[in-house]
Amino acid sequence: MPSPINRRLFLGRTAGLGAGALFVRAAGLEAVPSRGGIGRTPIIVTSHSNETGQRAVQDAWGILSSGGSALDAVELAANVIEVDPEDMSVGYGGLPNEDGVVQLDASIMDGRTYNAGAVASLEGIKTPSSVARLVMERTDHVLMVGPGALDLAKSFGFEPEDLMTETSRARWLEWRENRSDQDDWGPPDHLKDREEAQLGGEPAFHYGTVNVLAVDGNGDVSGITTTSGLSWKINGRVGDSPIIGAGLYVDNDVGAAGATGRGEDVIKSCASYFIVERMRAGRSPQQACEDALEMIRRRYAKVNPAFMPGEKFVALNKDGDYGCAWSYGGRGIPQMSVRDEAGLQIYEGVRFGD
Numbered sequence: 001m002p003s004p005i006n007r008r009l010f011l012g013r014t015a016g017l018g019a020g021a022l023f024v025r026a027a028g029l030e031a032v033p034s035r036g037g038i039g040r041t042p043i044i045v046t047s048h049s050n051e052t053g054q055r056a057v058q059d060a061w062g063i064l065s066s067g068g069s070a071l072d073a074v075e076l077a078a079n080v081i082e083v084d085p086e087d088m089s090v091g092y093g094g095l096p097n098e099d100g101v102v103q104l105d106a107s108i109m110d111g112r113t114y115n116a117g118a119v120a121s122l123e124g125i126k127t128p129s130s131v132a133r134l135v136m137e138r139t140d141h142v143l144m145v146g147p148g149a150l151d152l153a154k155s156f157g158f159e160p161e162d163l164m165t166e167t168s169r170a171r172w173l174e175w176r177e178n179r180s181d182q183d184d185w186g187p188p189d190h191l192k193d194r195e196e197a198q199l200g201g202e203p204a205f206h207y208g209t210v211n212v213l214a215v216d217g218n219g220d221v222s223g224i225t226t227t228s229g230l231s232w233k234i235n236g237r238v239g240d241s242p243i244i245g246a247g248l249y250v251d252n253d254v255g256a257a258g259a260t261g262r263g264e265d266v267i268k269s270c271a272s273y274f275i276v277e278r279m280r281a282g283r284s285p286q287q288a289c290e291d292a293l294e295m296i297r298r299r300y301a302k303v304n305p306a307f308m309p310g311e312k313f314v315a316l317n318k319d320g321d322y323g324c325a326w327s328y329g330g331r332g333i334p335q336m337s338v339r340d341e342a343g344l345q346i347y348e349g350v351r352f353g354d
């Protein structure tokens with residue numbers, strides 16, 4: 001496993017890189033050093049820094065390094081993660097809603113054509129990002145939901161499958177039995193030994209989503225955001241991932257951004273669009289991700305001064321520079337997997353609010 005590159009160490013090593021390391025602020029033309037990862041194109045990044053995330057960008061590098069498109073690269077990388085049964089945040093094996101049904105959300109954007117597609121509450125298909133691509137390329141629509149999205153997938157030959165794995169079902173059953181002592185799930189009260197009745201500790205509420213962003217050799221930018229959404233969500237709830245501008249935004253003149261975390265915050269703040277616009281105004285991808293967290297924090301501060309956003313943002317600009325950030329909340333340093341000509345790296349971003 002490659003060793004993580006700390007943002008500050010990385011900057012030390014790349015000091016003096018010149019133009020690639022500099023950004024020009026639109027207002028006042030003040031040059032500011034990039035505070036984030038400095039890559040070169042073609043490049044692909046994902047918010048997943050685990051083994052599957054690394055494999056995803058490695059596999060997709062094969063497309064980019066042989067002159068393929070960013071669009072094909074992000075789809076392949078997303079599919080690698082979506083079909084991994086062990087990843088409980090996305091696709092096959094993703095955690096279900098409160099009724100035990102896996103409902104997937106995904107979006108895709110092609111900077112080259114300024115085109116976008118998305119699916120929401122899609123059931124039974126392991127690779128929702130590929131269905132989002134069909135919405136984008138084979139219909140004149142952007143967003144399709146539920147049974148309509150499934151019908152579309154079936155019309156292109158996708159076969160619905162059970163998306164629950166043994167593990168995701170066990171996690172859901174644990175949650176159902178432990179969420180309240182006022183319902184009838186679990187062994188009968190008179191037989192309940194509090195220790196044994198629990199199928200296994202208090203199950204954690206689960207966040208998780210995958211963002212994949214890429215720039216290809218032609219300088220075209222693409223992105224995908226794909227997720228099973230918040231675990232145990234209310235049937236029919238749609239998060240930010242399939243909402244263009246919220247969970248994902250791509251602009252071929254600037255770059256791309258994606259979001260993970262509490263989708264409700266991201267939808268209300270149009271966070272990915274905000275990040276891309278900050279980059280357009282001269283902020284580095286790293287700075288733009290931190291700007292988005294600060295923007296959300298400030299808005300909530302009016303009603304809750306102690307509020308810290310729970311989201312993770314990742315961004316990549318057209319030159320191949322990248323960044324990621326989340327706020328503290330008891331977590332470690334946010335990471336992302338990066339693959340460019342220099343090889344595979346794990347980049348460590350910024351824990352906002354430290």
Ligand code: ASP
Nearest residue numbers: 207208209229239261263
């Ligand atoms: N953003 C996703 C949603 O709200 C969930 C997550 O990233 O954990 O559906």
